[in-house]
Amino acid sequence: xxxxxxxxxxxxxxxxxxxxxxxxxxxxxxxxxxxxxxxxxxxxxxxxxxxxxxxxxxxxxxxxxxxxxxxxxxxxxxxxxxxxxxxxxxxxxxxxxxxxxxxxxxxxxxxxxxxxxxxxxxxxxxxxxxxxxxxxxxxxxxxxxxxxxxxxxxxxxxxxxxxxxxxxxxxxxxxxxxxxxxxxxxxxxxxxxxxxxxxxxxxxxxxxx
Amino acid sequence: xxxxxxxxxxxxxxxxxxxxxxxxxxxxxxxxxxxxxxxxxxxxxxxxxxxxxxxxxxxxxxxxxxxxxxxxxxxxxxxxxxxxxxxxxxxxxxxxxxxxxxxxxxxxxxx
Numbered sequence: 001x002x003x004x005x006x007x008x009x010x011x012x013x014x015x016x017x018x019x020x021x022x023x024x025x026x027x028x029x030x031x032x033x034x035x036x037x038x039x040x041x042x043x044x045x046x047x048x049x050x051x052x053x054x055x056x057x058x059x060x061x062x063x064x065x066x067x068x069x070x071x072x073x074x075x076x077x078x079x080x081x082x083x084x085x086x087x088x089x090x091x092x093x094x095x096x097x098x099x100x101x102x103x104x105x106x107x108x109x110x111x112x113x114x115x116x117x118x119x120x121x122x123x124x125x126x127x128x129x130x131x132x133x134x135x136x137x138x139x140x141x142x143x144x145x146x147x148x149x150x151x152x153x154x155x156x157x158x159x160x161x162x163x164x165x166x167x168x169x170x171x172x173x174x175x176x177x178x179x180x181x182x183x184x185x186x187x188x189x190x191x192x193x194x195x196x197x198x199x200x201x202x203x204x205x206x207x208x209x
Numbered sequence: 210x211x212x213x214x215x216x217x218x219x220x221x222x223x224x225x226x227x228x229x230x231x232x233x234x235x236x237x238x239x240x241x242x243x244x245x246x247x248x249x250x251x252x253x254x255x256x257x258x259x260x261x262x263x264x265x266x267x268x269x270x271x272x273x274x275x276x277x278x279x280x281x282x283x284x285x286x287x288x289x290x291x292x293x294x295x296x297x298x299x300x301x302x303x304x305x306x307x308x309x310x311x312x313x314x315x316x317x318x319x320x
Contacts, residue, residue, distance in 0.1 A: 008216055011217050018221070021229060022225060025228060025232040025233070028232065029235050029236050037244075044255075051225065051262075052259075052282075055265075055266035060258075067286050072290045073251075076244060078297075080244055082301060083301070085310075091242050098239060101239045105231050109231040116223035116227060122219040122223065179284055183291050186291040186294055
């Protein structure tokens with residue numbers, strides 16, 4: 001039991017989920033089979049949901065599993081099934097494109113990782129002490145912020161008086177409405193775009209325009 | 210409980226986000242299947258989400274984005290669902306009209 005107690009379980013699980021997410025993302029890139037790509041993407045996004053749980057954003061992790069892995073990827077798999085002719089299942093990229101993409105990708109990755117470790121507040125861990133698991137963000141605060149009430153900022157003494165104080169306590173009601181209507185419009189538009197073409201029968205007795 | 214997150218910092222999360230982002234960009238650049246390009250976009254959006262959640266996490270830093278990080282991540286998830294629906298409709302339309310899903314063959318608009 002003392003051995004188990006000495007292991008940093010947070011770092012262990014972070015490494016596990018980070019490795020799963022990165023390895024399966026690389027597998028999506030490296031395989032040429034579209035069906036396997038969809039499967040590896042599912043695993044990568046699921047592992048990312050684990051990272052969200054570890055970061056204390058439980059609600060986002062649950063939504064990632066429900067909307068992304070359960071909804072968006074099912075949509076993608078349907079697309080794969082509807083277009084999976086034998087010649088399109090395996091499509092190899094040209095080797096010249098591979099070299100260029102590898103060069104640009106490794107440069108971009110080096111730049112991003114150098115940036116991630118280049119900012120001092122990001123690479124210094126939070127001072128240990130008064131930190132408990134219960135400090136994680138609850139779904140109540142997230143849901144209240146979506147309806148326009150910032151529960152987490154009610155007792156914020158640093159908020160200035162005046163109009164900016166109201167602003168700092170305002171929630172995300174307007175973006176929430178915008179994104180809801182946007183989703184509705186987009187789904188109606190997608191259904192219209194993907195409808196089957198019906199040949200209109202030409203009527204012999206039709207009026208001339 | 211005191212050594213809960215002694216070793217993992219925001220930088221580690223940002224590195225994972227960077228890996229997801231770069232693999233997504235390379236997928237978009239190299240895949241010839243239109244749905245493969247779509248999967249690259251999903252990976253890019255997910256890498257961005259990892260960054261938002263990490264910078265809003267209360268476990269990793271003393272001063273964070275708070276729940277704003279979570280909320281923006283939620284909006285990104287919803288927008289990714291909408292984008293996937295539209296892109297899939299366009300891909301299916303393209304497939305019905307051209308009997309192929311190869312993006313290199315989509316050159317009707319080439320000048």
